[in-house]
Amino acid sequence: MxxxxxxxxxxxxxxxxxxxxxxxxxxxxxxxxxxxxxxxxxxxxxxxxxxxxxxxxxxxxxxxxxxGRPPERFEGALPQPAPPDPRPALPQAAARRLRTILDSYPKYLPEWLAAVRRAGFRLPAAYLPPLLDIGRTNMLIRADLAAVLAEPGRWLAAASGNWRYLLREARAEARPEDWQGADPDARVCYVAGLYLSDPQAARRLIRQDWAAQRAAVKLGLLALVSRYPDPDDVSFVQGLLKDPSKQVRDEATLLAGGLERRSAKPPPPDFTAEVARLLAANRGVGRDLHNFVMTRSGEPWPHDGALLLIDALAERGGRAAKAAWSDWIAEQVQTAVADNAPLTVRDRVAGLVADQAVAAALEGAAPRVDFAAMLALLDFRRDMLAELRLS
Amino acid sequence: MAGTTNPAAAQRWPAQRVHALAPDASSQRAGAKLAVPTPWSGWGARAESGLVWGDCKGSDNQPYQVTVELPGGQSPPSYSCSCPSRKLPCKHALGLLLLWSGGAVPETDEPPRRVLDWLAARRERAERGEARKAAAAQKAQAAELEDPAAARKAAQAAERRAEQRIRRIDAGVDELELWLCDQVRSGLTGLRAAGYRPIDELARRLVDAQAPGLAARVRDLTSCLNAPQDWPERTLAEFSLLYLLVQGWRNRDALPDALAATVRRRIGLNPSSAQIAQSGERAAGRWLVLGCRDTTADKLVERRVWLQREADGRVAMLLAFAPPGQALNLALSAGEVLDAELAFAPEAAPLRAVVIEQGAQLPDQDGSAEQQGAPDCPPRDASTRLAWTPQGGTLDEAAAAFAAALAADPWTRFIPFVLGSALPLPADATGAWRIADAKGGGHVSLLPETGDGTDPNRAEQIGLALLACGGGHPSPLFGLYRPAGLTPVSVWRDGEATNL
Incomplete structure (x- = not known):
């Protein structure tokens, strides 16, 4: 061998x-x-x-x-580094909270991002990719995300085709030269900023220079028209149904339908009044109330309306057993309250938790509406906002 | 204060280290969800004995009672929870530890009755176990005195078992050599056409021959044969390495001790931790945790943690295994510092090590002593503040280090290496991410895995994470180097380490 x-x-x-x-x-x-x-x-x-x-x-x-293979030599210039970010770093507790939100409470990300934007912190670099990924599918957070990630975020977003949407969001400072520039994303970005400062000027600019734009820019502008709708937009968008680009035509058709439906619909009712009306009509927490509450999820609720809902839930908790269906509705409403109510209702909920504990000790009955779970969510929101305010 | 003080246990853990305890991603998420104060009551922590406890309100009427003991040093944490989960640690224990790491759990001197009972029961069990072991040892000794023949018989039986394994491996090695030569005689094209079956069957027989290392290498032939372009070169290279291993095994008695040990490990005869601890070369010092990677192979989760010594930049690798759902007894995160004496497994290119003696798991630079005890001190977190940045080299030095490793151990596939000033280069026209060495001037491919799999999405994900963490500035990057490219493990920037 x-x-x-x-x-x-x-x-x-x-x-x-x-x-x-x-x-x-x-x-x-x-x-x-x-x-x-x-x-x-x-x-x-x-x-x-x-x-x-x-x-x-x-x-x-x-x-x-x-x-015997040495590494290849690198030819050409190294890429430009990210622009510096002078804002203070996010406090440690808030950075930990961000991880918890991403892992377990993604529904609170919009509220948290808006608070970070107000507080003016810089996020830890490692969290930029997961946040940019979320912004791909969640349009509602894009404006806050662009403000929080600022210029370093734009620098990073340019590296991936999936993140280019961030480049079309408004910049902190408007740069009029962008509108004449070659970069389609920068043009849309300029108009997005203009919509925030002077919506009428933005609408005028879109109409005036429309014909000169490329299809990519037109699509970005249509997204802005749909984000900031106005009754005057209907005739403008209907005029686009003969655009040379098929994508623009399709987009304009969709948008025109949406705008017409919008102008035909009555303005949304006052939250508190509507909740009171539905409570009276259904004699408690019912399906209509649930449907209404769900349509208003994701926007801030008035203190009074939220209190009405909490009291209705508390009253219901005392009643005899009901069908499982209404239990499910109550649970949905309860979570919606915890997610959208202003934090000023916390004292009321804390009082109800204490009452329930006493009742449970006296009668040995498990509560039908679990206010402790509601309090936990309210506390989570309170803590996540407090961490950003204190430091 | 009375009682045994344990300086290592007294330290609060960084959240990242708690996350590393989680048996899988879903319990990590579930634990994070419970890391809010509201469901907890009756909680507390006693730093000097490393105890954390609390009652967590769950779906049951009774709250779950959770107790965790963090003994510090090398011993793993122990958990107890009244919940029915089979995960260890369960989400309640993880949530409690996360809160504790964030400084939310109050320090108290008086643990509740149940915690003391649990502790006492554990101590008693441990003592009984020790006693049983001691009694068994005594009995064996007595038996040896009484009946030397029986003892000799037992020793002979163990020897016979070892000899039997060697014989089985010998047979497996013979078969492998025959197979390799047969394939070369009839041509590799035929093997490629035959598909995975002959390779799979050979690998099975090598497993039966108790040579798992050889079996794994043979399985890897499938990916070489399926490589789109250079499959003949790769397959022949792998064939020749297997052949070399066969010859190494035959000649192991003539080889230098270290090389023989390497051959034995490559075949699949791994030394146990106890053997390494007993005979391995010792190296003490302050070690920086470079990074951590988990892989799943054969229904076992394998965790590798690489360390670098402060004094001379020597790199060591710690290894831990656990079945899925169980905690890996190796919770170290990039950027931490370990004051420890290690023993290196004797090999031609020593890398694997076990911890012999561990001092305090040192806090980071700003986590100084006065911070302990203060309940509201800012805790450490996901990206750990660094004591120092790792010592790195250029890509040319990486190539030289790889060549040296290959000269010592020709079966080396990759080496751990810190690239001193790395810069990710976003995908070019071919769609491949690369890593440039801003100091040495070279560049290599970014490889998402150490194996053959090249998932472009995963490569882009890692590349973008690198870009985000480094901000486009050259920064130290720890990874696994081979001439084909670099697999990033952790990146270091602005005094923070991020495990990718």
């Missing part, structure tokens, strides 16, 4: 170039098989198996191949 030392001896006086040359022969021979193609420069000895000889030589040549 051959062994390591002997196999080295079967290729007795090799130099490195020889070994490297040998490799190509070895590969081509191994491909076809030594039975069909003799091994070039086979070692002496009738007993030596050409296959074993090939493998021993390949071990030597393969090693030299793997070692």
């Amino acid at each position: 051959t062994d390591v030392t002997v196999s080295a001896a079967t290729v007795p006086d090799v130099t490195v170039p020889d070994v490297m040359d040998d490799w190509a022969h070895l590969v081509s021979t191994a491909l076809v098989g030594t039975d069909r193609r003799p091994l070039p420069a086979a070692g002496p000895g009738p007993g030596a198996d050409p296959a074993a000889q090939l493998l021993a030589r390949a071990a030597l040549a393969g090693l030299a191949r793997r070692v």
Whole structure:
């Protein structure tokens, strides 16, 4: 049998170039098989198996191949670093909270981002990619996200096609030269900023320069028209149904329908009044109330309306057992209250939790509406906002 | 204060280290969800004995009673929870630890009755276990005195088992050599056409031959054969390495001790931690945790943690295994510092090590002593403040280090390496991310995995994370280097370490 030392001896006086040359022969021979193609420069000895000889030589040549490769040189200029961010770093507790929100409470991300934007903190760099990924599908947080991530966020977003939406969001400072520039995202970005400062000027600018824009810019502008709707937009959008670009035509058709439906619909009712009306009509927490509350989820609720809902839930908790369906509705309403109510209702909920604890101790009955769970969510929101305010 | 003080346990853990305890991602998330004060009551912590406890309100009427003991040093934490979960630690224990790491759990000197009872029961069990072990040892000794023949028999049996394994491996190695030569004789093209079956069957037989290392290498042949372009080169290279391993095994008695140990490990005869601790070369000092990677193989989660010594930049790798759902007994996060004596497994290129003696898990630079005890001190978090940045080199030095490792151990696939000033280069026209060395001037591919899999999405994900963390400035990057590219593990920037 051959062994390591002997196999080295079967290729007795090799130099490195020889070994490297040998490799190509070895590969081509191994491909076809030594039975069909003799091994070039086979070692002496009738007993030596050409296959074993090939493998021993390949071990030597393969090693030299793997070692002898220095890294390639880099040609060209290195990319530009991110612009500096002078804002103070996010406090440690808030950074931990962000991880908890991303892991377990994504529904509170919009509220948290808006608070960070007001407080003016810089986020830890490692959280930028997951947040930019969320912004891809969640349009509602984009404006706050763009403000919180600021210029370093734009720098990063430019590196991935999936994150380019951030470049179309408003900048902290408007740059009028962007509107004449070559970058389609920068043009949309300028108009987005204009919508925030002077919506009428933005609408005028869109109409005036529309024909000169490329389809990519037009699509971005239509997204802005749909975000900041106005009754005057209907005729403008209907005029676009003959645009040369099919994508723009499709988008305009969708938007025109949406705008018409919007102008036909009455303005949304006052939250508190509507809750009071539905409570009276249904004699408690019912399906209509649930549906109404769900449509208003995600926007801030008035203190009084939220209190009405809490009291209705508390009253319901005292009643006798009901169908599982209404329990489910109550649970949904309860979570919606915890998620959207102003934090000023916390004292009322805390009082109800204490009442329930007393009642449970006296009667031994498990509460039907779990206000402790509601309080937990309210406390979570209170703490996450407090962390940003204190420091 | 009375009682045994344990300086290592007294330290509050960074949140990242608590996350590292979680048996899987879903319990990590569930634990984070419980890391809010509201469901908790009757909680407290006693730093000097490393105890944290609390009652967590869950779906049950009774709150779940949670107790965690963090003994510090090398011993793993122990958990107790009255919840029915089979995960260890459960989400309640993780949530409690996260709150404790954030400084929310109040320090008290008086643990409740149940905690003391649990502790006492644990101590008693441990003592009984010790006593049983001691009794068994004594009995064995007595038996040896009484009946030397039986003892000799037992020793002979163990020897026989070891010999039997060697014989099985010998047979497996013979078969492998025959197979390799047969394939080369009839041509590799035929093997490629035959699909995965012959390779799978050979790997199975090698597992039966108790040579798992060889079996794993043989399984890897499948990906070489399926490589789109350079499959003949790669397959022949892998074949020749297997052949070299076969020859190494035959000649192990003639090889230098260290190389023979490497051959044995590559075949699948791994030394146990106890053996390494007993015979390994010792190295003490302050070690910086470079990074951590978990992989799942054969229904076992494998965690590798790399350390770098402050004094000379020597790198060590710690290894831990656990079945899925169980905690890995190795909770270290990038940027932490470990004051410890290690023992390196004797090998041609020593890397794997076990911890012999561990001092305090040092706090970061600003986590000084006066911060302990103060309940509202700012805790450490996800990105740990650094004591120092790792010592790095250029890509040319990486290539030289790889060559040196290969010269010592020809079966090396990759080496741990800190690239001193790394800069990710976003995907070019070919869609491949690369890593540039801003100091040395070279560049290599960014490889998402150490194996053959190249998932472009994963590469982009890592590349963007690198870009975000480094901000486009050259920064130290720890990764696993091979000539084909670098697999990033952690990045260091602005005094923070981020595990990718």
